[in-house]
Amino acid sequence: MTDVTDPRHSPLHAVHESLGASFTDFAGWLMPVRYSSDLAEHHAVRTAAGIFDISHMAEIRVTGTDAAAFLDRALAGLISAVPLGRAKYSLILVADGGILDDLIVYHDRQDEYLVVANAGNRAVVVKALQDRSAGFDVKLDDLTDELVLIAVQGPASRAIVEATLSVPEMATLKYYACTSGTFADETILVARTGYTGEDGYELYVSVAHAEPLWRALAAAGAPHGLVPAGLASRDTLRLEAGMPLYGHELGLNTLPVQAGLGRVVNLTKDFVGKSGIEAGPAPDARVLVGLISEGKRAGRAGYPVMQGDAEVGEITSGALSPTLGYPIAMAYVDSGASAPGTQLDIDVRGSRVAASVVSLPFYKREA
Amino acid sequence: MATKEQLQYTSEHEWVLIEGSTATVGITAYAAEKLGDIVYIDLPKVGSTVAEGTVVGEIESTKSVGELFAPINGTVIEANDAAASSPELVNSDPFGEGWLIKVEFTELPSLLSFDEYTALTGA
Numbered sequence: 001m002t003d004v005t006d007p008r009h010s011p012l013h014a015v016h017e018s019l020g021a022s023f024t025d026f027a028g029w030l031m032p033v034r035y036s037s038d039l040a041e042h043h044a045v046r047t048a049a050g051i052f053d054i055s056h057m058a059e060i061r062v063t064g065t066d067a068a069a070f071l072d073r074a075l076a077g078l079i080s081a082v083p084l085g086r087a088k089y090s091l092i093l094v095a096d097g098g099i100l101d102d103l104i105v106y107h108d109r110q111d112e113y114l115v116v117a118n119a120g121n122r123a124v125v126v127k128a129l130q131d132r133s134a135g136f137d138v139k140l141d142d143l144t145d146e147l148v149l150i151a152v153q154g155p156a157s158r159a160i161v162e163a164t165l166s167v168p169e170m171a172t173l174k175y176y177a178c179t180s181g182t183f184a185d186e187t188i189l190v191a192r193t194g195y196t197g198e199d200g201y202e203l204y205v206s207v208a209h210a211e212p213l214w215r216a217l218a219a220a221g222a223p224h225g226l227v228p229a230g231l232a233s234r235d236t237l238r239l240e241a242g243m244p245l246y247g248h249e250l251g252l253n254t255l256p257v258q259a260g261l262g263r264v265v266n267l268t269k270d271f272v273g274k275s276g277i278e279a280g281p282a283p284d285a286r287v288l289v290g291l292i293s294e295g296k297r298a299g300r301a302g303y304p305v306m307q308g309d310a311e312v313g314e315i316t317s318g319a320l321s322p323t324l325g326y327p328i329a330m331a332y333v334d335s336g337a338s339a340p341g342t343q344l345d346i347d348v349r350g351s352r353v354a355a356s357v358v359s360l361p362f363y364k365r366e367a
Numbered sequence: 368m369a370t371k372e373q374l375q376y377t378s379e380h381e382w383v384l385i386e387g388s389t390a391t392v393g394i395t396a397y398a399a400e401k402l403g404d405i406v407y408i409d410l411p412k413v414g415s416t417v418a419e420g421t422v423v424g425e426i427e428s429t430k431s432v433g434e435l436f437a438p439i440n441g442t443v444i445e446a447n448d449a450a451a452s453s454p455e456l457v458n459s460d461p462f463g464e465g466w467l468i469k470v471e472f473t474e475l476p477s478l479l480s481f482d483e484y485t486a487l488t489g490a
Contacts, residue, residue: 022400037458038429039404232403232430296407300432319429320406349425349432 010055011148011207015214019228027120029056031231038232042322045196045237048225049154051217052234058122059147059204060115060129064138067111074132075103076256076273078266082107085169087176087193091256091264092117092128097276098252099259101125102244106178108189114204116149118246132272148210152217153200153237155365156224161201163220164213165190175199183216184209195234197241198365236319239328242290242361248301248316249288249330255281258332259288260360286313286332290362291346291355296320298327299346299353305331306345306352312337315346321362328362329355371462376484379436382462383478390439393466394426394457397488402428405454410435410446410468417443419476424467426457441472 007030010016016023016032024033032053034041044050062071071079077090084107092100101121106114117125126142133140152160162170167181167190178191186209194200205213218226235245244250249259256265258281265277291299298320299305305313313333321328329346337344342357374382380398384391399405407427417423417437424435446468450456457465479487 033430034403037404039406042429236429296427297409298407298427320427322429 008056010053011210012053012055012214015211016053016228021228021230024231026231027056027118029119031056032228034230034232035228038230038236039322041227041229041233042236044225044227045154045198045229045233046323047155048227049152049156049160049221050196050227050229050233051214051221052151052153052229053148053214054151054202054234055148055210056119057144057149058117058119058125059143059149060117060126061141061143062113062115062129062138063111063141064136065111066136066138067113070133070136070138071105071113071115072269073136073271074129075105076265076271076277077105078269079105079107079113084108084110085177085179087178087191089176089264091261092125093256093271093273093276094252095273095276097255097273097279099246099250099254099256100128100252102246102250104193106189106191108178108180114143114189121246128272146207147204148207150203150205150210150214150217151194151200152203152221152226153194153196153229154198154226156221156226157198157200160217160221160224160226161190161203164216165203183213195241195243196237197243197361197363198237235317236322239317239319239330240321240323240361240363242330242363244288244330245317255285257281258285284334287335287338288316288360289313289331289333289338290358290360291315291318291329291331291344292358292362293327293329293346293353293355295353296327297348297353299329299331299348299355303349304347305333305337305355306347307337307342312344323363327353330360333357372481374462375478375480376487377436377438377478378487379434379438380488381436381438383438385475388471388473389444390441390470390472391466392435392438392468392470393461394433394435395484395488396461398433399458399461399465402426402433403430404428405457408451408454408457408467410451411443413443413446415443417441417470426454435467437470438478439470439472439476440474441470443468444471445469
């Protein structure tokens with residue numbers, strides 16, 4: 001029996017310890033927060049490459065002749081339209097349209113999909129998928145404990161992955177596509193996806209081969225400037241890229257359209273949450289915006305956003321952007337205060353910091 | 368420069384160097400490590416009066432915000448402008464170049480010894 005009060009260790013825990021990592025409890029897992037400097041790790045991903053252990057993510061295998069039809073019903077996106085070898089960002093909603101989790105779905109084999117959910121939502125997503133699978137010819141397998149997820153992110157990531165694994169389709173693998181590669185005689189899922197705003201790859205490997213793969217990637221990456229990177233840099237990277245984090249920008253009380261994710265929802269089919277989506281948000285529902293400020297003082301999650309004396313919103317994530325050098329934040333604000341260019345104030349622990357509404361993302365890599 | 372053993376400490380992870388009636392204050396390596404890369408420091412103005420246990424400044428990292436508590440009653444006679452303009456000094460040399468403020472005091476509060484502080488952080 002696992003003691004539920006003890007954080008779980010990644011299969012790569014000993015590697016992280018040997019690298020001098022500091023750890024943080026994240027969704028019940030003890031994961032590396034940084035190895036040396038989170039700023040150095042952040043910059044390495046923007047300019048060279050970083051390697052992340054994100055084994056805490058939940059992987060659920062969906063198999064069967066009804067797999068596509070089932071996922072069309074269970075998720076907000078039109079999964080049946082995802083060609084073999086492609087990935088899709090999607091949402092799983094509750095009946096009223098609130099967001100249960102955001103997910104990546106990989107169509108990696110015929111009649112098979114791999115659904116990747118947030119660590120903190122593993123149990124609720126598995127249960128919701130099981131509940132919604134009644135009447136469909138599908139099998140669900142929670143592979144979270146069997147798979148290690150290693151992300152290699154940054155402009156040098158392709159060269160590093162190519163040098164480490166045999167990936168026959170590497171040259172033609174597009175962003176948000178997936179294929180198979182071979183490492184130590186194991187066939188592993190190689191996906192060109194990530195959560196950093198850079199080009200990058202996510203590799204789904206067995207526990208047995210996780211450490212050899214990590215070490216091989218680290219060795220191949222060293223000449224390219226690859227560094228191990230922790231969750232602190234992962235958070236500032238995704239924030240710059242305008243990517244939402246469940247529990248901050250997304251939650252059960254948020255409709256996709258409020259989070260700017262209306263495009264993820266496909267209304268041409270029936271799915272759990274459709275009626276809530278069609279009813280739409282309340283007239284006074286807040287919407288997600290980007291805020292930028294001058295100086296160095298960043299608004300943080302929970303800080304009020306003000307327009308004159310009126311509180312018109314609240315920050316969900318914020319930091320001094322390592323790449324841009326000025327404070328950035330995502331915030332939910334009243335729709336009347338959401339137009340780009342709107343001048344607002346952030347209440348930073350009792351003092352006002354001027355902020356401008358901007359379109360997301362804050363940072364976009366050059367194509 | 369004093370050794371870590373010669374410094375005194377607070378439970379808020381600050382160190383204090385007493386020289387005559389002047390206390391030099393900084394945050395410990397433990398605190399700097401917990402915060403991560405420090406990107407912004409707000410220090411009290413020179414000449415301001417500070418009261419023991421009150422928040423007198425802020426230390427922000429990319430991930431979080433730490434508060435600077437006055438460990439002692441007194442008057443700020445110097446603030447480390449170098450650390451304010453280059454906050455990374457607090458990460459690279461928390462007990463030296465990364466000192467934060469100097470306070471002139473009249474009465475010594477009770478502070479933790481190195482051994483007591485080390486016991487607190489479990490280091």
